[in-house]
Amino acid sequence: MRLTCPHCGERDLREFAARGSAVVLSRPSAGASAEEWADYLHIRDNPAGEARDLFYHTPCGLWIEVTRSTITHAVIAARPVREAKP
Numbered sequence: 001m002r003l004t005c006p007h008c009g010e011r012d013l014r015e016f017a018a019r020g021s022a023v024v025l026s027r028p029s030a031g032a033s034a035e036e037w038a039d040y041l042h043i044r045d046n047p048a049g050e051a052r053d054l055f056y057h058t059p060c061g062l063w064i065e066v067t068r069s070t071i072t073h074a075v076i077a078a079r080p081v082r083e084a085k086p
Contacts, residue, residue, distance in 0.1 A: 001073065003066060005057045006080045019054035022065045050076065 001013045021044070028036045051070050056063055063081040068074065 001075075003055060003057075003064070003075060004078050005060065005062060005064060006078060007060045007062050008057065011057070011059075015059055016055040016057055019056060019063075022052035022054045046070075054081065 002010050003013060003016055004010045005015075025040065028040050032040075048071050049069065051068055053066050053068065054063060055066055064078050065081050066075060067077040069076060
């Protein structure tokens with residue numbers, strides 16, 4: 001698989017470190033039950049379709065958000081999350 005770094009261009013996946021989903025989860029409150037915490041830590045939706053994931057491009061230090069299809073594995077978009085190292 002190849003990803004396009006907005007700073008460096010198209011690169012092999014081996015240059016990136018996958019961080020996981022770009023979707024921010026709502027942390028349970030301090031008084032939450034053990035079941036609520038277990039769900040927060042371990043249960044994730046896995047729908048077919050578009051997914052947003054975070055990747056770190058090691059050579060330039062840029063975090064990117066990649067939108068991809070979980071059905072076809074096609075990369076739909078890639079955008080920077082923060083600027084590259086100078």
